[in-house]
Amino acid sequence: MTTATPTRPDRGTRPARQSWRVRLRRDRSLVLMTLPAVVLLLVFNYVPLFGLVTAFQEYDPLAGIWYSTWAGLDQFQRLFGDANFWNAVQNTLYLSFVQLVLFFPVPIALALLLNSVLSLRIRNFIQSVVYLPHFFSWVLAITIFQQMLGGAGALNHFLRNNDVGTWDVMTNPDTFALLVSAQVIWKEAGWGIIVFLAALAAINTDLYEAAAADGAGRWRRLWHITLPGLRGVIVLMLVLRLGNALTVGFEQFLIQRNAVGYDTADVLDTFSFYYGIATGDYSYGAAAGLFKSVISLLLIWGANKLAHAFGEDGLYRR
Amino acid sequence: MLTIERTLEAADTLAPQAVRRKKRNPRPAWEEPPTVGGEAVKGLTLGVVLLVMVVPLWIIVVTSLSTQGAVNRAGGLVLWPDGVTFEAYRVMLEDTTVRTALLVSLGITAIGTLVSMAVSVMCAYGLSRSRSFAHRFLLTLLIVTMFVNGGLIPTFLVVTGLGGYGQWWSLILPSAISVFNILILRSFYSSTSADLIEAARIDGAGDWRILWSIVLPTSRAVTAVMALFYGVGYWNSFFNVMLYMPTDSEKWPLQYVLYTYVNRGNGMPGSVNSGFGTAFSQTAPLSLQMAVVVLTLVPLLIVYPFVQKHFRTGVLTGAIKG
Numbered sequence: 001m002t003t004a005t006p007t008r009p010d011r012g013t014r015p016a017r018q019s020w021r022v023r024l025r026r027d028r029s030l031v032l033m034t035l036p037a038v039v040l041l042l043v044f045n046y047v048p049l050f051g052l053v054t055a056f057q058e059y060d061p062l063a064g065i066w067y068s069t070w071a072g073l074d075q076f077q078r079l080f081g082d083a084n085f086w087n088a089v090q091n092t093l094y095l096s097f098v099q100l101v102l103f104f105p106v107p108i109a110l111a112l113l114l115n116s117v118l119s120l121r122i123r124n125f126i127q128s129v130v131y132l133p134h135f136f137s138w139v140l141a142i143t144i145f146q147q148m149l150g151g152a153g154a155l156n157h158f159l160r161n162n163d164v165g166t167w168d169v170m171t172n173p174d175t176f177a178l179l180v181s182a183q184v185i186w187k188e189a190g191w192g193i194i195v196f197l198a199a200l201a202a203i204n205t206d207l208y209e210a211a212a213a214d215g216a217g218r219w220r221r222l223w224h225i226t227l228p229g230l231r232g233v234i235v236l237m238l239v240l241r242l243g244n245a246l247t248v249g250f251e252q253f254l255i256q257r258n259a260v261g262y263d264t265a266d267v268l269d270t271f272s273f274y275y276g277i278a279t280g281d282y283s284y285g286a287a288a289g290l291f292k293s294v295i296s297l298l299l300i301w302g303a304n305k306l307a308h309a310f311g312e313d314g315l316y317r318r
Numbered sequence: 319m320l321t322i323e324r325t326l327e328a329a330d331t332l333a334p335q336a337v338r339r340k341k342r343n344p345r346p347a348w349e350e351p352p353t354v355g356g357e358a359v360k361g362l363t364l365g366v367v368l369l370v371m372v373v374p375l376w377i378i379v380v381t382s383l384s385t386q387g388a389v390n391r392a393g394g395l396v397l398w399p400d401g402v403t404f405e406a407y408r409v410m411l412e413d414t415t416v417r418t419a420l421l422v423s424l425g426i427t428a429i430g431t432l433v434s435m436a437v438s439v440m441c442a443y444g445l446s447r448s449r450s451f452a453h454r455f456l457l458t459l460l461i462v463t464m465f466v467n468g469g470l471i472p473t474f475l476v477v478t479g480l481g482g483y484g485q486w487w488s489l490i491l492p493s494a495i496s497v498f499n500i501l502i503l504r505s506f507y508s509s510t511s512a513d514l515i516e517a518a519r520i521d522g523a524g525d526w527r528i529l530w531s532i533v534l535p536t537s538r539a540v541t542a543v544m545a546l547f548y549g550v551g552y553w554n555s556f557f558n559v560m561l562y563m564p565t566d567s568e569k570w571p572l573q574y575v576l577y578t579y580v581n582r583g584n585g586m587p588g589s590v591n592s593g594f595g596t597a598f599s600q601t602a603p604l605s606l607q608m609a610v611v612v613l614t615l616v617p618l619l620i621v622y623p624f625v626q627k628h629f630r631t632g633v634l635t636g637a638i639k640g
Binding site (some may be wrong): 020023024026027028029030031032033034036037038040041043044045046047048049050051052054059064065110113114116117118126127128129130131132133135136137138139140143144147148152153154157161186190194205208209212213217218250251254255269272273276277282285286289290292293297300 | 344345346348349350360363364367368370371372374375377378393394395397436437438440441443444445447450451452453456459460463465466467468469470471472473474475476477479480491492493494495497500524525526529546550553554555556557560561573574576577579608611614615618622623626629
């Protein structure tokens with residue numbers, strides 16, 4: 001290619017532009033270090049992107065991806081005519097919405113509450129406790145819910161002892177949206193406060209003092225200083241949530257799908273799993289997955305546009 | 319490499335001195351004195367939040383330690399210790415399914431975390447030196463995967479296509495790295511003092527040496543937190559077991575054993591002749607079930623306090639902002 005500069009590169013200072021060969025020689029260990037990660041990503045993230053052609057095939061595991069028959073848009077046609085698919089779409093959007101309404105404000109409220117606790121020891125203790133469930137697996141979290149609220153659980157035991165009948169929350173399709181929201185709140189709300197606590201700590205306390213001097217009470221300070229201070233983070237979190245509207249948690253639904261029934265608990269991800277892998281209809285599942293990915297990308301893009309319209313950075317700056 | 323040790327000492331003095339832990343933020347003079355009602359509502363709310371988190375765990379632990387008699391008297395879960403026994407734990411640990419599952423879980427977690435951390439730390443450092451060769455391209459390569467991926471089925475086909483079905487590596491490699499974690503590490507490594515690194519370079523240290531002797535020791539907190547994230551991920555993983563080895567019950571980790579039990583009611587570990595059939599008739603089934611739940615919790619509860627203190631040092635918040 002271009003003629004390399006013959007002088008040995010000075011490793012101390014790094015001038016802006018040198019020939020690529022010189023820079024490669026200088027940084028070869030750095031490049032080498034990234035290699036394992038790059039290989040893993042290529043194999044398990046980029047190669048599967050090409051695997052998406054299975055969505056346009058009648059994939060046959062014996063023939064493999066190269067020799068399976070081409071199906072064009074047949075899988076998608078089938079998908080859009082499948083009542084179970086639309087049921088999954090509807091469930092996903094509904095559960096996503098319910099979770100947004102019920103879950104989203106909780107970490108903010110909890111962070112505000114915790115921030116007002118003056119004793120650092122108590123604050124740290126509460127933080128350690130509420131962060132913990134985030135590290136539980138969904139299997140464990142749902143087992144705990146099962147034991148507390150299930151048909152043979154603590155709650156129903158109590159109800160039965162007091163002759164108030166039973167109320168099996170874990171298998172009731174009507175209250176399923178509330179149940180999964182409660183589970184998400186129990187498991188993730190505590191962890192969710194981290195970002196908001198950081199944003200709260202970044203608010204300049206002089207503002208509060210000045211406002212108090214001007215006669216603003218607690219609630220006015222909350223409204224005029226604290227909430228505007230949190231605005232950026234809240235918008236960012238909303239953008240992330242909207243961009244992930246089609247992802248409502250996979251394992252959580254996979255585990256509970258049998259107890260509640262697929263017509264209530266099937267979301268797009270579990271649909272893709274059950275039709276794609278459990279029944280061996282790979283192309284069909286891949287088509288459902290591709291549908292979800294494309295819509296999700298559009299959602300992320302749209303949510304960012306929205307954030308920019310509000311004058312916030314969103315996920316990326318523009 | 320004496321100078322490296324010296325520069326490390328310098329790094330220690332350069333690092334901001336740990337602020338002495340204050341017991342209490344003083345209430346600012348301009349703030350209104352607290353009202354009794356307000357404090358009561360605040361305390362009550364936080365108390366309820368704590369109880370909701372702690373009580374289920376308490377009940378589960380107590381039940382796992384209860385005798386059959388206590389479970390019978392309580393008619394199910396035991397709220398208050400009433401005849402304590404370790405019988406359930408003894409039976410559980412004598413059961414081969416649970417013992418194997420525990421070993422599998424520990425093994426996958428240990429090896430997986432090691433692999434993930436090695437790959438992530440190297441990659442993060444490799445990308446952290448500004449203006450290095452192709453770092454912009456490599457960074458893009460990483461970030462793209464956060465937004466675009468093949469999804470479940472194409473990934474499954476690739477892993478099985480490589481012969482991963484029923485193999486241990488299929489539980490580790492496909493999800494071995496999290497780009498998000500790499501970016502967090504990278505933002506920390508980028509802020510490692512450039513002077514320190516240049517000093518070491520002048521002493522003749524290469525990038526491997528710099529990573530091992532300077533960058534890693536000066537970022538212990540973030541390393542610990544990332545190791546916890548990866549470790550918890552491996553410990554908790556069950557879906558990849560469902561995907562890649564749903565039938566080899568002797569390869570199941572603990573979470574999957576627990577899952578089969580959640581999903582199938584009482585039918586403890588999938589296979590009929592797992593030993594639990596007889597175990598159930600001998601001891602309190604409920605306390606045995608709860609003992610398995612506790613077993614999945616114990617390693618986490620052991621590690622958590624050591625790492626948790628680093629959450630506060632701004633590891634995460636800095637990362638989320640950066």
